[in-house]
Amino acid sequence: MSEPIVEKEAGPPAAAPTTPGAAGTPTEEKKKREYKDFGHDEEKATHAKVDMAQIELKAEDLYDKDKVDLETVVLDDVFTLLQCTEEGLTQSESQRRLELFGPNRLESKEQNAFLQFLGFMWNPLSWVMEGAALVAIALSNGGGRAPDWPDFVGIVLLLLINSAIGFYEERNAGNAVKALMDSLAPKAKVRRDGKWSEIDSADLVPGDMVAFKIGDVVPADCRLTEAINVSIDQAALTGESLPQSKKAGDQCFSGSTCKQGEAEGVVISTGGNTFFGRAASLVGQDDDTTGHLQKILAQIGSFCLVSIGLFVLLEIVI
Numbered sequence: 001m002s003e004p005i006v007e008k009e010a011g012p013p014a015a016a017p018t019t020p021g022a023a024g025t026p027t028e029e030k031k032k033r034e035y036k037d038f039g040h041d042e043e044k045a046t047h048a049k050v051d052m053a054q055i056e057l058k059a060e061d062l063y064d065k066d067k068v069d070l071e072t073v074v075l076d077d078v079f080t081l082l083q084c085t086e087e088g089l090t091q092s093e094s095q096r097r098l099e100l101f102g103p104n105r106l107e108s109k110e111q112n113a114f115l116q117f118l119g120f121m122w123n124p125l126s127w128v129m130e131g132a133a134l135v136a137i138a139l140s141n142g143g144g145r146a147p148d149w150p151d152f153v154g155i156v157l158l159l160l161i162n163s164a165i166g167f168y169e170e171r172n173a174g175n176a177v178k179a180l181m182d183s184l185a186p187k188a189k190v191r192r193d194g195k196w197s198e199i200d201s202a203d204l205v206p207g208d209m210v211a212f213k214i215g216d217v218v219p220a221d222c223r224l225t226e227a228i229n230v231s232i233d234q235a236a237l238t239g240e241s242l243p244q245s246k247k248a249g250d251q252c253f254s255g256s257t258c259k260q261g262e263a264e265g266v267v268i269s270t271g272g273n274t275f276f277g278r279a280a281s282l283v284g285q286d287d288d289t290t291g292h293l294q295k296i297l298a299q300i301g302s303f304c305l306v307s308i309g310l311f312v313l314l315e316i317v318i
Contacts, residue, residue: 062081062206068081070268070269071221071251075225090193094208102271104202104203104220107271120167125301135311185217186200189216190208204220205267206268213262214261215257216257218253221267221270223249223265224250224252224263225264226248230245230258230262231245231258231259232244232258237276254270254275
């Protein structure tokens with residue numbers, strides 16, 4: 001057992017540096033490699049792009065990234081822009097901001113299922129099918145001939161199946177939004193009037209100081225002011241498979257889960273203005289943009305409508 005100890009102690013001295021000023025350089029580089037935090041971006045925090053005195057405490061200014069980006073500016077600028085301190089807001093100020101920014105929740109619009117189903121029958125292609133069904137009944141009934149019931153029933157069934165598929169897909173999108181909303185934190189630990197208390201997360205406003213620990217869901221988008229060995233699971237939002245380590249100054253997204261450590265942070269956005277809220281709105285929104293395939297189908301539907309109209313008119317006249 002003594003020989004290994006002697007070998008370690010009697011190791012050869014380190015070679016002298018060949019160039020002046022190079023002493024200690026390998027050790028310093030080794031330390032840099034050891035302590036480099038690969039879990040964080042190397043981007044440095046910036047300052048507001050405009051004069052902060054021109055930015056008012058309202059959503060139009062705070063969430064305009066052409067003016068200022070609360071996600072990347074230095075923490076001192078965050079507190080200045082949000083007009084708050086690490087001691088938190090007062091109850092009266094939080095109520096004022098709640099009226100100004102709205103509650104920290106996602107608004108969902110309930111639609112009548114029957115009207116939603118009928119809505120899929122109101123488009124050019126559906127009009128063509130409806131017109132064809134009427135033609136199968138009206139024109140075949142002339143000249144003593146019986147109505148063409150097989151064609152009529154077949155067209156109506158196709159129309160109902162097409163509408164049912166569209167209705168099913170849209171309801172699934174609505175259910176996805178509800179599932180996202182269910183994953184939000186119901187409660188939040190917040191500092192008000194200098195004291196920590198637990199409130200409904202819907203009452204959080206920009207400028208609030210919040211705290212969370214292992215197992216908690218982050219109640220709103222925030223910038224960390226203190227972080228002790230914090231690791232956040234945000235896979236549902238960003239797709240990152242592993243929990244991400246966070247340090248003071250980093251951003252945490254609403255709906256992500258604290259997997260390790262504990263932290264305090266200042267709320268920078270709530271409700272639909274959070275990263276979570278913007279993602280949920282993209283899932284459930286009605287997309288008004290028309291794709292190339294939809295344009296072609298609309299043109300085909302319009303052509304069929306005109307053709308059917310001319311055919312019916314000629315049948316009536318002749």
